[in-house]
Each structure stands twice: as C-alpha cells, then as structure tokens.
Amino acid sequence: MSAISIGQAIVLGAVEGVTEFLPVSSTGHLKIVEGLMGIPVDDHAVIGFSAVIQVGAIAAVLVYFRKDIVRILSAWMRGLRDPEQRYRHDYKFAWWVIFATIPIVVVGLAAKPLIQGPLASLWVVAGSLLAGSAVMWAADRLGRHKRGEDDTSFKDAMLVGGSQILALLFPGFSRSGATMSTALLLDLDRVAATRLSFFLGIPALTGAGIYELKDALGTGAGAAPLIAGTAVSFVVAYASIAWLLKYVAKHSFNAFVIYRIAVGLLLFALLGTGVLES
Numbered sequence: 001m002s003a004i005s006i007g008q009a010i011v012l013g014a015v016e017g018v019t020e021f022l023p024v025s026s027t028g029h030l031k032i033v034e035g036l037m038g039i040p041v042d043d044h045a046v047i048g049f050s051a052v053i054q055v056g057a058i059a060a061v062l063v064y065f066r067k068d069i070v071r072i073l074s075a076w077m078r079g080l081r082d083p084e085q086r087y088r089h090d091y092k093f094a095w096w097v098i099f100a101t102i103p104i105v106v107v108g109l110a111a112k113p114l115i116q117g118p119l120a121s122l123w124v125v126a127g128s129l130l131a132g133s134a135v136m137w138a139a140d141r142l143g144r145h146k147r148g149e150d151d152t153s154f155k156d157a158m159l160v161g162g163s164q165i166l167a168l169l170f171p172g173f174s175r176s177g178a179t180m181s182t183a184l185l186l187d188l189d190r191v192a193a194t195r196l197s198f199f200l201g202i203p204a205l206t207g208a209g210i211y212e213l214k215d216a217l218g219t220g221a222g223a224a225p226l227i228a229g230t231a232v233s234f235v236v237a238y239a240s241i242a243w244l245l246k247y248v249a250k251h252s253f254n255a256f257v258i259y260r261i262a263v264g265l266l267l268f269a270l271l272g273t274g275v276l277e278s
Contacts, residue, residue: 004049008037009225010232013053017236020057020205021198021244023136023177023256024263028125031171032267035122035276047116051212052226054205056233061198064241068199089150093199096154100161101203107165108208119169122271122278128172129264133257136181140253143184149192156186161200172264175201180253190248198241 004012015033019026030050039046062069075090085091108115118124163182167175176197183193270276 004039004046004222004225004229006225006228008039009049009053009229011037012050013056013229013232014236016050016053016229017057017060017233017238018240020054020233020237021061021176021201021241023132023174023180023253024260025125025129025132025167025172025174025177026054026057027167028129028172028174028263031120031122031125032263032276044116047120048212049226049229051208053209053229053233055209056230057237058202058205058209059230060234060237060241061202064238065195065198092154093152093157096152096157097161097199097203099154100157100200101207103158103162104164104168104204105207108168111169115168120171122267122276124170125172126264126267126271128170129174129260129267131170132166132173132177132181133260133264136177136253136260137257139181139184140257144187145184145189147186147188147192149188149195152188152192152196156183156188156196157200159186160196161204164200164204174260175204177256177260190253191245194245194248 012030012033015029016026019029027050034040034046072090072094075085075088076094079085079088079091079094160179160182163178164175166178167173179197179200180190180193183196184190188196267276271278
C-alpha cells in the first residue's frame with residue numbers, strides 16, 4: 001500500500017478520538033472512513049495504524065482520570081506491602097482490571113489471523129453495528145440502574161472485561177458499547193457503567209497499540225502520520241470523554257442506538273450498491 005498521508009492521518013485521528021469511547025464503534029467508523037478514502041481496510045499496516053492511534057485516546061483517559069488512577073495504583077502498591085490494605089476496594093479493583101484484561105489478550109493473540117482477515121470486512125462491521133444496537137437497547141431497558149461504582153465486584157469486572165471480545169471479533173459491535181451494555185445488564189447505573197468501561201479499556205487498548213507499533217511502522221504507515229493521528233486522537237478523545245460523562249448522567253443510550261442503526265443501514269446500502277468495497 002502507499003503510505004497513509006498526514007492529512008488522512010489527521011482525519012482518522014479525529015474519527016478515532018470522537019468514537020473510541022462513545023458506544024458507536026471506533027473500529028467500524030475507522031474502516032468506513034478508510035474505505036471512503038480508498039485505503040484498504042484489511043491491510044496489515046492500516047490495521048496497525050488504527051491500533052496505534054488508539055494510544056492517543058488512551059492517553060486522554062489517563063490524563064482525564066489521573067486522580068482516580070493514582071488513587072487506585074497507590075492502593076494497589078500499598079496492598080502489595082501491607083496485608084491489611086488488601087481489603088480496600090481500590091486495591092481489589094486494580095487486580096480486577098488486570099484479571100479482566102486476560103481474556104481479550106488470549107483471544108486477540110489466538111484469533112489474530114481471523115481479526116485481520118475475514119472479520120475485517122465492512123459487511124461484518126455493518127452487521128455488528130446493528131446487532132450491537134439491539135443489545136444496547138435491551139440492556140438500557142432491562143438494567144435497573146441501581147448500583148454505583150463502589151458496588152462493583154470481581155464478577156462484574158470479569159464479565160464486563162470479557163465482553164470486550166465481542167468488539168475484538170466483530171468490529172462494529174463497539175468495545176464501549178459491549179462493556180457498557182454488559183454493565184447495565186448487571187444493574188450498574190449509566191455513569192458507573194461508563195467509567196468501568198473506561199478503566200477496563202486502558203490496558204487492553206494500550207497493549208494493542210504497542211503490539212501493533214512495529215507492523216504499523218514497518219509496512220507503510222510512516223512515523224509522521226502516526227504522530228499526527230495520535231496527537232489529534234488525544235485532543236478529540238479528551239473532549240469526548242468529558243462530554244460523554246455529562247451526557248449519560250441525564251440521558252439514556254437511545255440516541256446512540258438510533259445513530260448506530262442509521263450508520264449500519266447506510267453501510268449496507270453503500271456496500272450493496274458498490275460505492276464501498278468490503
């Protein structure tokens with residue numbers, strides 16, 4: 001492939017930043033925009049580029065939640081030294097995030113040929129957008145929204161963390177959508193579900209970006225576009241995080257469900273008419 005240009009990288013970075021933490025599928029949107037710009041969505045360099053610019057969005061989470069992260073990590077380190085500290089929720093939560101990341105790492109490594117091959121198709125993205133919309137709609141209505149962040153348990157973390165596999169295997173399902181929907185079905189309120197999704201995404205997405213860095217640099221995506229895309233992703237993602245937390249405190253997920261359905265149907269139409277190639 002020809003190298004991704006800086007202009008294309010800026011566009012993709014903005015798309016990544018807006019959609020990474022909204023439950024609308026960043027991978028799906030990136031693939032759609034790549035297709036519209038004539039960039040091959042199943043090229044290894046493109047897949048690597050998409051994973052690397054996610055690090056910008058993750059950096060935005062680290063900065064936005066820096067006080068919470070420092071508190072949790074401090075509690076974890078104190079607990080490693082002092083057994084009496086191990087009963088604290090923050091200490092246990094740190095371990096839960098670590099354990100909840102293991103399933104997606106194992107599946108990601110084992111299923112890499114599928115993820116970068118047949119499952120990278122835009123047909124899969126379109127179908128996953130619609131399927132994920134149905135799950136999100138049901139979760140928002142069936143969940144009782146009665147549990148806060150301090151009420152989360154190891155079981156919650158493992159189930160929500162494990163649900164990230166859906167987005168890994170079916171781009172378009174949305175990692176945020178899968179984790180938030182699972183948390184809602186476990187009766188967490190919308191803000192707690194959203195924050196848990198953020199925290200569980202940090203190690204998984206950071207690891208994916210680091211793992212793909214060599215492929216992204218070595219097969220066509222230059223350093224300058226990677227830097228530009230990652231920087232734009234950081235700025236836009238920070239603004240998106242701030243907006244989303246305020247939004248979910250007062251609104252349901254209906255707007256996201258409707259938007260996902262519209263994008264999924266539009267994508268099916270574009271693919272069916274040959275405007276986009278899968």
